[in-house]
Amino acid sequence: MKARRDATAWRVAELLLRRPVVNASLIAEATGIAPRNAYRALPPLETTLK
DSSP states (O other), X not given: OOOOTTOHHHHHHHHHHHOSSOOHHXXXXXXXXXXXXXXXXXXXXXXXXX
């Protein structure tokens, strides 16, 4: 995955190991970010999984 070392995408990746199905609300709650910012953490993960 191409993301900065401190990017939220890494925390979301760890979350996905525990919960393979997530939504923006769960990502926001688990990472402490605003729900609208949770959507920005997904594109790096999507390109990695293709």
